[in-house]
Amino acid sequence: MDRRTTIKWVLAASATWPLLRAGHARAYSIPTPVGYGSDPDLSRTYLPGELWPLTLTATERQLAATLSDLIIPADERSPSASAAGVVDFIDEWISAPYPDCLIDRGIVLAGLVWLDEESARRAGSNFLGLERAMQTAICDDLCDATRAATSLREPARFFARYRDLTAGGFYSTPIGRTDLQYIGNVPRTTFDGPPLALLESLGLA
Amino acid sequence: MPFVTAQTQQRQYDVIVVGSGAGGGQSAYTLCMDGAKVLMLEAGRNYSYTESSMFRTPELAPLRGASTPDKPFGFYDATVDGGWSVPGEPYVRTSEEDAGRFEWWRARMLGGRTNHWGRISLRNGPYDFKPYTRDGLGFDWPIGYDDVAPYYDKVEMLVGIYGSNEGLENTPNSPPGCLLPPPKPLVSDLLIAQRAKRLGIPAIPGHRAVLTRALDHQGVPARLHPGNARAQRILAEDMRARAPCLWATPCGLGCSVRANYQSTTVHLPPALMTGNLDIITDAMVREVSLGRDGRANGVNFIDRTSGREQHATARVVVLAASACESARILLNSKSAQFPQGLANSSGKVGRYIMDTVGSSVSGQIPLLENLPPLNEDGADGHALYVPWWLYGEQLAGKLGFARGYHIEIGGGRRMPGLGTGAGLEWLTGGSYGKKFKEDVRRYYGSFVGFAGRGEMIPNDRSFCEIDPTVKDKWGIPVLRFHWQWSDHERRQAAHMQTTFGDIIAAMGGKLREPVETDGAKAIAPGGSIIHEVGGTIMGADPASSVTNRWNQTWDVDNLFINDGGVFASNADKNPTLTIMALAWRASDHILSRLRRKEL
Numbered sequence: 001m002d003r004r005t006t007i008k009w010v011l012a013a014s015a016t017w018p019l020l021r022a023g024h025a026r027a028y029s030i031p032t033p034v035g036y037g038s039d040p041d042l043s044r045t046y047l048p049g050e051l052w053p054l055t056l057t058a059t060e061r062q063l064a065a066t067l068s069d070l071i072i073p074a075d076e077r078s079p080s081a082s083a084a085g086v087v088d089f090i091d092e093w094i095s096a097p098y099p100d101c102l103i104d105r106g107i108v109l110a111g112l113v114w115l116d117e118e119s120a121r122r123a124g125s126n127f128l129g130l131e132r133a134m135q136t137a138i139c140d141d142l143c144d145a146t147r148a149a150t151s152l153r154e155p156a157r158f159f160a161r162y163r164d165l166t167a168g169g170f171y172s173t174p175i176g177r178t179d180l181q182y183i184g185n186v187p188r189t190t191f192d193g194p195p196l197a198l199l200e201s202l203g204l205a
Numbered sequence: 206m207p208f209v210t211a212q213t214q215q216r217q218y219d220v221i222v223v224g225s226g227a228g229g230g231q232s233a234y235t236l237c238m239d240g241a242k243v244l245m246l247e248a249g250r251n252y253s254y255t256e257s258s259m260f261r262t263p264e265l266a267p268l269r270g271a272s273t274p275d276k277p278f279g280f281y282d283a284t285v286d287g288g289w290s291v292p293g294e295p296y297v298r299t300s301e302e303d304a305g306r307f308e309w310w311r312a313r314m315l316g317g318r319t320n321h322w323g324r325i326s327l328r329n330g331p332y333d334f335k336p337y338t339r340d341g342l343g344f345d346w347p348i349g350y351d352d353v354a355p356y357y358d359k360v361e362m363l364v365g366i367y368g369s370n371e372g373l374e375n376t377p378n379s380p381p382g383c384l385l386p387p388p389k390p391l392v393s394d395l396l397i398a399q400r401a402k403r404l405g406i407p408a409i410p411g412h413r414a415v416l417t418r419a420l421d422h423q424g425v426p427a428r429l430h431p432g433n434a435r436a437q438r439i440l441a442e443d444m445r446a447r448a449p450c451l452w453a454t455p456c457g458l459g460c461s462v463r464a465n466y467q468s469t470t471v472h473l474p475p476a477l478m479t480g481n482l483d484i485i486t487d488a489m490v491r492e493v494s495l496g497r498d499g500r501a502n503g504v505n506f507i508d509r510t511s512g513r514e515q516h517a518t519a520r521v522v523v524l525a526a527s528a529c530e531s532a533r534i535l536l537n538s539k540s541a542q543f544p545q546g547l548a549n550s551s552g553k554v555g556r557y558i559m560d561t562v563g564s565s566v567s568g569q570i571p572l573l574e575n576l577p578p579l580n581e582d583g584a585d586g587h588a589l590y591v592p593w594w595l596y597g598e599q600l601a602g603k604l605g606f607a608r609g610y611h612i613e614i615g616g617g618r619r620m621p622g623l624g625t626g627a628g629l630e631w632l633t634g635g636s637y638g639k640k641f642k643e644d645v646r647r648y649y650g651s652f653v654g655f656a657g658r659g660e661m662i663p664n665d666r667s668f669c670e671i672d673p674t675v676k677d678k679w680g681i682p683v684l685r686f687h688w689q690w691s692d693h694e695r696r697q698a699a700h701m702q703t704t705f706g707d708i709i710a711a712m713g714g715k716l717r718e719p720v721e722t723d724g725a726k727a728i729a730p731g732g733s734i735i736h737e738v739g740g741t742i743m744g745a746d747p748a749s750s751v752t753n754r755w756n757q758t759w760d761v762d763n764l765f766i767n768d769g770g771v772f773a774s775n776a777d778k779n780p781t782l783t784i785m786a787l788a789w790r791a792s793d794h795i796l797s798r799l800r801r802k803e804l
Contacts, residue, residue, distance in 0.1 A: 002292075035273060035274070035275045036267055036273075036275055036276075036280075037275055038275050038276070038285060038286045038287070038288070038291070038292060039250070039285040039286050040275070040276070040280070042256065042258040042261070042266075042280070042281055043256075043258060043261075045265045046265070046266060051267050070637060070638060071637045071638065071641060072642060073638055073642075075639050075642055077642075078642070085264070089269060092267070092268065093268060096267070096268055096273075098268075098273040098274060098275075099274065100271070100273075101268070139637055143635035143636070143637050144634055144635030145630065145635070146630070146635075147635070160630060160635075163637060163641070164626070164627035164628060167625060167626030167627055167641075167645065168269065168622070168623035168624060168625065168626065168627055169269065169623075170626070171621040171622070171626055171645065172262075172263040172264055172269040172270070172621060172622050172623050172625070173263075173264045174262070174264065176621055176625070177262075177620070177621055179642070179646070180621050180625070180645070180646060180649045181578035182578075182618060182620060182621055183579070183580050184453060184580045184581065184582035184618070184619070184620060185260060185262065185453050185454065185582065185620055186453055186580075187260075187451040187453050188451065188452040188453065188580070189452075190452070191388055191389055191450075191452040191580075191582075191583050191584065192389060193388075193389025193390060193391070193583075194389075194391065194392045194395075194579060194581075195579075198392065198576070198577065198579075199392070199395065202392065202396065202572060203399075204392070204395045204396060204399060
């Protein structure tokens, strides 16, 4: 993958960024236009920022964490999204030079700006400065794209994508796997299939 | 010294095998076990199954292991230097539209495309070798099921294939001792089987190249190599070194305990142990070279580490570079004697490329919500599948398309990942917060997927040829692909969609959106199922085929094509097992002719 290919992807991605306006030029600039290549070291552990520089400022990271935690808050079974490292993941994701990531780069960067602008319109503050109830009110207006007002259709699309990234970032960690009671990925000597009692309860035995 | 270089190779080999995947691996195995000296050339780098990242989890990978153009099946996928695009190795497509597009998947590494496959290992049935006789379309093979059956037996015993014998139409049984026991089905498998049966659709144990128990190292070697004590000893030792499945981790990551089939876990270790196999990696074959007698005398290849062209010499040349790559080598092997490329007097090299018809649907099944914690890793899917079940109706002309498909089913509480919790709005109404977490728990493991894999009939508009201008980074002219489906494939894809919708409905399940009944939209683009075969098809007539019944080119006596290129049809059954069976059969033929000094 070369720089020229990445530029082509950026241009293609930018066509999918209706929220993007002047002043969001950062979305177009990819600090490192090549990825990890077709033969990366699979045995190494990669931390966000190692392969390509991250994008979000400290303030944006705070905003991202607040939004992620509105989507996946701590509850009795597991901690919140940001506690599981979701903001690092989202920053890594929107900074990567791959087509899907480039599309999300524009959606997320523009979406975060829109959140602050909308907060200012509604309550004269940025999103972080809003009362919790006001933050939730904005999310309520965005969370279901099929019911969102026409004027909020693009912000709702941002919210849906941001929720997907938050969920993916959360459930792909040990915290997320434990939350879902995933108990695989361990070597076993036999595979016995589902227990009979369960199959009976489902009418399958 | 089995891994050699252009400089340290021997002066003369009995056989050069180009490619190290299913066809090349099987050819090298069969030839070396019977004493032939073989040089294998692999275009990509060396690779060992010990590189597998089996138990590594997504949070350790960049982007949580997501698929990217650099690693199209995810960061931890075993394939390196491979995908639908390979840097520096372009190909040309005559159409970018879905309907006319062909995507060419390659893997530049030892083991080739066997590092990425579903391990689904189904025998072709008797109908599949004589499709023209049955319905007047496509071509008959010059061989029948009975010619190949003994080699299916051998491959199953060597590789280790699980499955069962159900005696269904055109779905052959294996003789005793060939198959390993199938794994236990998952809850979702059993529910699918129960509800599909109500629709008259049978679900039976799948066949996959995964060791559900240790191989019979005492019995199998003598059955595979009668009268060859050394081969028996080598194979027995190697079979003991392969561990049964650990019931964890996706097979696509590769298998460091050698419980699944990759050429590097099954074929190459014993072949190397014979001392008869030399391998040069990073050797990109450009052309087959000819002697003055018009016979192949070796190959010219680019040593990718130095960029220099090199030559290797042998009595026999076997191309197993993958269907399209072997066609490319032949078309690039031009000479005064063969101006249209080698072995191409019929004009059929590159013609009749076939992929598999693919279409899929997934559904959400309320009955599978909120199941208790279960380890459902199993043998990585395909415990059950649906073989084509409508042969009679089809032959009677009731379906509107001529060939069948099988159904691969998926489900279960598999390892959560980047897609978990994504796109649930249609079920949750867009929940977020604590409600969202509860929703994800509720729906996790409640999805099932159906993938149809169907037969494509060869046609004149699906082929590859050499592009007149574009070259790869080694200066080798590249392929240009033309692609068209016919109504048979489009209608088949639409039938898949309707069937999957019916099964999901019979399970009380929900679809996010209605199934796609427009076959042109339902069908996956050409090449995307990565089952392309043809291009050097075998036949009974030199005027209309490239190879004969022994994978031997009609035009050049000592040149063989031991990959999927020789397929005269592409049954719904995944091609790898048949590639191996035919490569073994052709290699036996080569051995007998070498012994008779005919080659």
